[in-house]
């Protein structure tokens with residue numbers, strides 16, 4: 128189909144905004160359509176930890192690459208983005224977890240990411256509010272923190288400066304097969320390529336998508352500067368994040384530039400609705416207090432939830448829908464989309480112009496799953512997996 | 513009984529709340545906001561959070577709700 132635009136990006140979360148900016152920067156004629164507020168979806172609910180993760184080689188490649196891109200961008204980020212290179216401490220509660228620290232350290236080092244193994248005594252000095260007697264931690268000094276909605280707003284502005292058109296408060300009702308979108312009002316806008324970056328609800332526009340929601344709770348405290356100094360995550364987090372079907376919680380605390388402490392996190396499949404659930408919120412906070420007893424005395428000022436877009440292999444979907452060269456995907460980032468937004472945009476931009484991405488794109492290609500887009504049917508994405 | 517507000521001893525009676533001690537120390541406000549505006553007790557019933565002070569090292573306590581106790585250390589923003 129001949130395009131009014133080269134690319135239409137559906138969804139103005141951090142992923143869509145990064146993609147729109149990247150495509151515009153490359154000289155493509157871009158339209159980004161956001162139904163609500165730019166950065167107001169999962170992006171506004173997330174933690175904003177820019178973190179290198181090693182669940183799989185492909186996850187490591189994408190997160191490390193993305194963190195590198197964030198570092199290159201750091202000097203340009205406005206103050207509102209609250210970028211801070213506080214580093215991560217993966218906290219080991221016992222000797223078994225310390226073995227995991229050693230393994231993780233080797234893995235990161237072999238792949239060129241600087242890390243430091245921290246003993247129990249040193250950990251007490253670095254983070255005096257952690258429960259005494261921890262075995263140690265792995266420090267990843269290059270990891271950082273941002274305020275995702277502000278970063279997204281900034282990216283969408285940069286996209287605009289680079290020539291992209293941004294429509295806010297406009298809903299896409301349907302992505303048409305040939306590469307065009309039908310708006311809620313019925314108007315049709317054409318493009319060579321439509322990128323579905325609608326986050327956890329992407330399956331409504333591309334039925335059959337192997338993505339489902341994984342709900343998470345967060346709580347934020349009043350300002351207690353210095354209570355925690357790094358992003359602190361229990362190594363047991365790995366069990367929680369991988370943990371198959373059941374609801375899980377893990378200790379994860381993030382110091383904000385404001386002095387506030389952002390406390391997470393929980394993971395639930397199939398939890399309908401965005402409301403805060405006292406049961407799992409309580410579990411999450413008790414877990415956090417078990418690691419940092421002093422947290423009990425801090426005032427929580429707000430709690431909320433967000434929906435992660437989870438895929439079966441925990442890797443995002445970046446590239447064309449199988450058999451539909453004009454419909455592309457940029458979704459399925461689960462709990463890492465703030466981090467991997469930049470890597471995603473680079474991969475997508477490079478692939479769109481037929482270039483050679485800096486990291487292999489295959490692990491994220493939607494064609495890796497045997498699924499067929501369900502034509503002419505709208506509704507939730509697959510529930511089967 | 514006596515409490516201290518930013519190091520200055522203040523005489524209070526049993527049952528008086530911390531916000532009263534802060535007022536007796538001659539202070540109109542308890543804290544400064546994020547943008548450094550002076551803020552002081554407004555509602556007096558624990559709803560507005562404007563009266564927050566640090567009590568015995570614990571930050572963000574509502575002065576209008578906490579009863580004074582002998583020897584209490586209260587810190588208000590300057």
Ligand SMILES: Cc1cc2nc3c(=O)[nH]c(=O)nc-3n(C[C@H](O)[C@H](O)[C@H](O)COP(=O)(O)OP(=O)(O)OC[C@H]3O[C@@H](n4cnc5c(N)ncnc54)[C@H](O)[C@@H]3O)c2cc1C
Nearest residue numbers: 138140162168169170173174176299326343433464465466
């Ligand atoms: C509790 C929690 C903690 C997290 N912590 C972290 C973290 O520390 N680090 C990290 O890297 N990631 C984290 N994440 C993950 C991260 O928040 C997400 O991966 C990321 O925000 C996904 O961005 P997105 O742009 O794909 O989705 P969204 O931000 O949801 O954006 C999708 C947008 O599409 C719009 N849209 C949907 N349908 C339509 C339509 N039909 N027409 C037009 N627009 C539409 C929506 O309005 C929305 O704005 C966390 C997530 C949660 C829930």
Ligand code: FES
Nearest residue numbers: 554556558561576
């Ligand atoms: S004066 Fe309003 S909460 Fe104390």
